Amino acid sequence: MSSRDAILGRVRRALADVRQDDTPPVPERPGRYPQYDEAIDRSYLREHGDRSVKETVDLLAENLADYRALVHRCTEEELPEVLMRLLTERGSTSVLVPPELPPSWLKAVDATRVHDRAESTPHELDRVDSVVTGCAVAIAETGTIVLDGSPDQGRRRITLVPDHHICVVRVPGQVVSSVPQGLERLDAARPLTWISGPSATSDIELDRVEGVHGPRTLEVVLVSGTPPEAEVTSQHLAV
Amino acid sequence: MSETFVGMPAFPPPAFPAFPKAAREAVNNPTLRGNLRHATHTIRAKRARAVAEVSDWAALREAGKQIKDHTLRHLDRYLVQLEESVTRAGGTVHWAADADEANRIVADLVKATGEREVVKVKSMATQEIGLNEALEAEGIHAYETDLAELIVQLGKDRPSHILVPAIHRNRGEIRDIFAREMSAWGRPAPEGLTDTPAELAEAARLHLREKFLRAKVGISGANFMVAETGTLVVVESEGNGRMCLTLPETLISVVGIEKIVPTWQDLEVFLQTLPRSSTAERMNPYTSMWTGTTDAETADGPRTFHLVLLDNGRTDTLADEVGRQALRCIRCSACLNVCPVFERAGGHAYGSVYPGPIGAILSPQLRGTASEIDASLPYASSLCGACYEVCPVAIDIPEVLVHLRERVTQGGQVTQRGNKVVLKPAKGHAAERAAMRAARWALSRPGALRTGQRLASRTRRLHPRALPGPGKAWTGSRDLPAVPAEPFRDWWQRTHGGKDSGK
Ligand code: SF4
Numbered sequence: 243m244s245s246r247d248a249i250l251g252r253v254r255r256a257l258a259d260v261r262q263d264d265t266p267p268v269p270e271r272p273g274r275y276p277q278y279d280e281a282i283d284r285s286y287l288r289e290h291g292d293r294s295v296k297e298t299v300d301l302l303a304e305n306l307a308d309y310r311a312l313v314h315r316c317t318e319e320e321l322p323e324v325l326m327r328l329l330t331e332r333g334s335t336s337v338l339v340p341p342e343l344p345p346s347w348l349k350a351v352d353a354t355r356v357h358d359r360a361e362s363t364p365h366e367l368d369r370v371d372s373v374v375t376g377c378a379v380a381i382a383e384t385g386t387i388v389l390d391g392s393p394d395q396g397r398r399r400i401t402l403v404p405d406h407h408i409c410v411v412r413v414p415g416q417v418v419s420s421v422p423q424g425l426e427r428l429d430a431a432r433p434l435t436w437i438s439g440p441s442a443t444s445d446i447e448l449d450r451v452e453g454v455h456g457p458r459t460l461e462v463v464l465v466s467g468t469p470p471e472a473e474v475t476s477q478h479l480a481v
Numbered sequence: 482m483s484e485t486f487v488g489m490p491a492f493p494p495p496a497f498p499a500f501p502k503a504a505r506e507a508v509n510n511p512t513l514r515g516n517l518r519h520a521t522h523t524i525r526a527k528r529a530r531a532v533a534e535v536s537d538w539a540a541l542r543e544a545g546k547q548i549k550d551h552t553l554r555h556l557d558r559y560l561v562q563l564e565e566s567v568t569r570a571g572g573t574v575h576w577a578a579d580a581d582e583a584n585r586i587v588a589d590l591v592k593a594t595g596e597r598e599v600v601k602v603k604s605m606a607t608q609e610i611g612l613n614e615a616l617e618a619e620g621i622h623a624y625e626t627d628l629a630e631l632i633v634q635l636g637k638d639r640p641s642h643i644l645v646p647a648i649h650r651n652r653g654e655i656r657d658i659f660a661r662e663m664s665a666w667g668r669p670a671p672e673g674l675t676d677t678p679a680e681l682a683e684a685a686r687l688h689l690r691e692k693f694l695r696a697k698v699g700i701s702g703a704n705f706m707v708a709e710t711g712t713l714v715v716v717e718s719e720g721n722g723r724m725c726l727t728l729p730e731t732l733i734s735v736v737g738i739e740k741i742v743p744t745w746q747d748l749e750v751f752l753q754t755l756p757r758s759s760t761a762e763r764m765n766p767y768t769s770m771w772t773g774t775t776d777a778e779t780a781d782g783p784r785t786f787h788l789v790l791l792d793n794g795r796t797d798t799l800a801d802e803v804g805r806q807a808l809r810c811i812r813c814s815a816c817l818n819v820c821p822v823f824e825r826a827g828g829h830a831y832g833s834v835y836p837g838p839i840g841a842i843l844s845p846q847l848r849g850t851a852s853e854i855d856a857s858l859p860y861a862s863s864l865c866g867a868c869y870e871v872c873p874v875a876i877d878i879p880e881v882l883v884h885l886r887e888r889v890t891q892g893g894q895v896t897q898r899g900n901k902v903v904l905k906p907a908k909g910h911a912a913e914r915a916a917m918r919a920a921r922w923a924l925s926r927p928g929a930l931r932t933g934q935r936l937a938s939r940t941r942r943l944h945p946r947a948l949p950g951p952g953k954a955w956t957g958s959r960d961l962p963a964v965p966a967e968p969f970r971d972w973w974q975r976t977h978g979g980k981d982s983g984k
Contacts (some may be wrong), residue, residue: 244577249738252899253557256800260554266638278743282547282573286540286750305763341949353845360780384756384764397781398769399728402720404693421764422749430710431570433727433781441720444760445629446652446678454628454682455689456720456767457875462516 256327289419290383299413300376303464305385309439310452311460318467325374325408326350327462332406334371340396343374347410358396367403373457374408375401378434380417380462381424385439387411387462388424390432398435409437413464500857504826504922513649513827520648521818527761528815534763535753544750546875549809552708552741553799559708559741560790566711570773570784579793579898583602584615586789587700587733591621594731596697599801602715602722603627604790605643605812609847612700615975623700624666624692626721628685635662638751642836643814644759652676662690673705680789689721699725699783703736704811705751706788709744711787712772714899716755716765726769732783737791739799739808751811754873759813765951794847800896807842810873816868816878822861822923831858838868842881849897850889850904856912859885860919889916949956 243251293301303313316324329337329351336354348355356362356370377387381422387409389395401407411417418424428434441456452458514750532538552559564574577583591599599616601607601623613623613634625634632647633640636658636775640646647655655674662671674680701722713734715722725734742748756765799805817823817837828836832854833844841862847857859882868878888895890913892906892979907913 244576245578245582245792248578249790249796250557250560250900252792252796253560253738253799255899256796256805256896257554257556259802271585279552282544282747283540284544286537290535293597305602309762309766351655358510368690368694381764386764391775391779391781397779398723400780402723402727421752422746425745425749425752429769430707430712431772433772433775434768434770435723436761436764436770437766438764439766441718441766442717443682445626445627445647446631446655446681449678451678451682454686454719454721455626455693455724 248375275379286328287420288422291419291459293382293419295414297421299417299464299466301419302380302382302411302413302417304383305382306387306439306462307385310442311385311439311462312463313464315464315466318465321410321463321465322350324354324463325410328408329353329374332372332459334406334411336370336372337398338367338370338373338400338404340375340394340400342393343376344394348374355356359401360397364399364403367399370404372408373400373404376410376412377416379424379427380411380413381419381421382417383420386421386424387437388428389435389437390428392432398433401435401437402456405453405457406459406461408461408463410463410465413462413466484488498832499853500830500861500919500922502918503830503832503854504801510827512651514825516648516651517824517827518646520639520642521820521824523959524644524761524818528758528818531757531761531763533738535757538754541754542873542875545754545811546809548742548747548750549739549874552743553739553808556738556741556799558823558862559743560738563706563711563741564710564790566708567773567786567788568618568711568791570711571776572711572773572788575787575789577789577791577793580610583610583735583791583793584612585734587612588619588621590731590733590787591616591698592619594698596621596731598622598692598696599698599700599733600624600626600725600729601630601694602701602717602725603630603646604700604701604735606702606737607891608640610735610791610793612735612932624689626689626716628682628719628721628726631689632658632687635659635666641835642817643812643839643923644817646828649829652678652681655681659688661683667691675928677733689724693721693724693728696725696729698731698733699729701725701732701734703740704735704755705748706736707743707745707748708741712745713737714748715769716752717768718760718766720767722962723767723769726779727782729783730974731785731787733787735789737793738795739810755811755813757816758871758873770853786889793846794849796899797849797896798843798846798934799892800901801846801884804842804846804881806876807839807846807881808841809876810839812839813873815871815873819867819871820862821865821867822863822922826861826922831861833858838862838878838882839876842878842885845885845889849895850885850907850912851913853912856907857915857919859883859889860916863921863923886916889913904961 295315306313334353339355340358378390380387440452440460441454442452443454444450567574575586599964616623627633629647641649653676659670668691670684703713704716755763774786820838823837831840833840835843840857845858848855848857864879866879889907894903894906
């Protein structure tokens with residue numbers, strides 16, 4: 243007998259006392275599982291507190307900063323200037339660029355662009371100073387940005403190997419309040435990276451040390467002037 | 482004692498001392514006690530704040546419990562569904578009934594790549610099966626990349642805490658270990674390394690970066706696996722997880738079968754409860770989620786993905802109506818940090834990669850209660866119930882402890898490697914003596930009891946006719962009321978008058 247059959251057989255025998263008891267569980271297809279929903283009491287909150295859109299963005303900024311990300315705010319027009327300034331202050335001479343980062347973002351930047359390519363070796367990425375990306379969604383309650391590998395974000399490793407990551411978040415469009423709302427917007431089929439502050443460890447006598455392996459400096463630029471994505475999405479669904 | 486104790490290589494070490502003996506070492510080590518006290522109290526206070534921030538904690542906890550119970554109840558179907566989802570997404574699924582088989586599968590997969598070294602993300606499952614040692618025996622070097630695990634590995638040591646495995650080491654010791662050992666493993670520690678945490682972390686960064694950048698094979702566990710989508714989730718802080726999950730060409734994940742959740746939506750519960758309960762953060766710095774492999778065009782991360790589903794005693798645990806709730810555990814370690822016995826005894830005393838209250842109920846179920854250490858673990862508790870209060874999936878640890886005590890002293894039917902067997906009572910055996918020493922140790926320390934006012938009688942489902950444990954052995958066949966009416970502590974002091982000093 244294969245181990246697969248052995249394990250499944252053991253599970254079934256182990257559950258002999260509960261087999262009869264209730265719900266047929268397995269969701270038939272994604273997005274529709276009424277019986278499963280009935281089995282779980284989801285009376286927890288979809289979000290904590292009652293905030294205006296502006297307050298939600300402020301909370302995001304506050305929580306990002308609390309976990310020691312450097313937070314900047316600007317308008318769409320100011321963005322190229324801000325990115326140029328941040329890279330210059332850092333002294334970066336090379337910057338990794340995802341394939342479809344809006345070209346205008348880096349128009350004021352001098353640093354050498356290094357493109358995100360499948361062939362690049364990790365050692366090559368290790369020689370690049372900074373990386374600039376967009377994001378998929380940002381979660382205010384936890385101060386989290388999520389990358390999903392879309393063309394304005396690139397492969398997971400480009401935001402991992404360089405020591406300096408600048409992430410641009412369009413507010414309020416890309417901001418949600420809570421973890422449940424964040425998951426709703428994400429596609430499980432994509433490789434996802436949730437980032438809440440720069441990497442950290444407390445392994446030595448519980449002293450928090452920022453930056454072990456990921457980028458030791460995380461800068462988040464909140465760019466205002468973009469429409470709430472939620473509206474766009476719901477219109478789209480209504481069609 | 483070993484006739485029923487099969488299939489658990491190197492875990493625990495064959496002659497592992499029973500709980501109270503190992504605990505004594507910790508009590509006599511002031512560094513360890515100081516570190517532990519500091520760590521547990523600091524995390525405990527921070528955690529309380531992080532939990533208080535979410536007003537619906539009780540509802541999240543209840544939902545987490547229900548999701549896990551539901552999954553366990555239908556585990557066979559969810560395992561099959563997960564296998565289908567992962568396979569559809571380009572991964573390959575393997576099934577390992579025990580540690581030996583899992584180690585063999587992983588070793589063969591690594592050998593097939595032609596590589597001789599692998600980078601590892603901290604994973605309880607791979608520690609449980611002794612994977613590093615098994616790979617070493619096949620000539621494959623496994624490098625631990627979590628800072629604490631690196632400290633443990635370089636120091637030829639064992640982890641002592643789920644969350645902060647090197648908590649028994651202070652900064653001076655860590656500096657010495659780095660300065661002495663790093664060169665044998667790769668890039669040496671920088672000249673003149675001091676003991677400031679920032680410098681030590683920098684030394685680890687440099688030492689490990691070399692390994693990450695050239696690694697061709699990564700090995701991980703997972704915190705969650707989503708049956709519906711085939712997604713695996715790894716929650717971490719340092720970024721070593723991201724390195725191991727994205728840079729290598731081949732990724733092998735070894736995951737216990739109980740780590741499944743049915744749907745993508747279920748993550749909304751655990752991604753709120755786990756970070757707050759574990760590291761006391763709103764969210765941990767990095768969480769990675771991946772579903773199989775990506776196609777060539779957008780290639781992101783490993784091209785080959787293997788998932789090894791591990792049983793190794795989990796189905797035996799599932800067969801126990803009372804004990805199966807231990808499989809809900811999401812390894813947050815909150816129960817360690819509130820446990821008065823853990824605080825004194827230290828993680829090593831539990832003789833397993835799972836220390837503290839969860840270890841006391843998990844190890845004797847995964848491994849059976851035949852060995853002295855496993856028979857004594859259910860007694861390594863004052864039944865104060867603090868562990869149950871903090872547990873984000875509401876595992877009633879005291880209830881399981883009492884249940885396991887009964888099993889040790891009275892024997893009875895259990896499932897071992899899928900077969901029902903009847904255990905003999907431990908009466909008169911070394912295991913029973915070890916159990917009694919553990920009980921005496923845990924109960925005779927006023928400090929350990931100060932917070933311990935909860936009752937054995939609070940356990941809901943289990944109403945033993947005779948109080949299991951030393952009570953049974955020492956009071957003969959005296960029947961107790963259906964539910965003991967007095968606190969366990971009072972009962973103990975009344976029947977034993979606090980005479981045993983239990984050194
Ligand atoms: S038993 Fe509960 S509190 Fe303890 S580690 Fe597991 S989930 Fe956390």
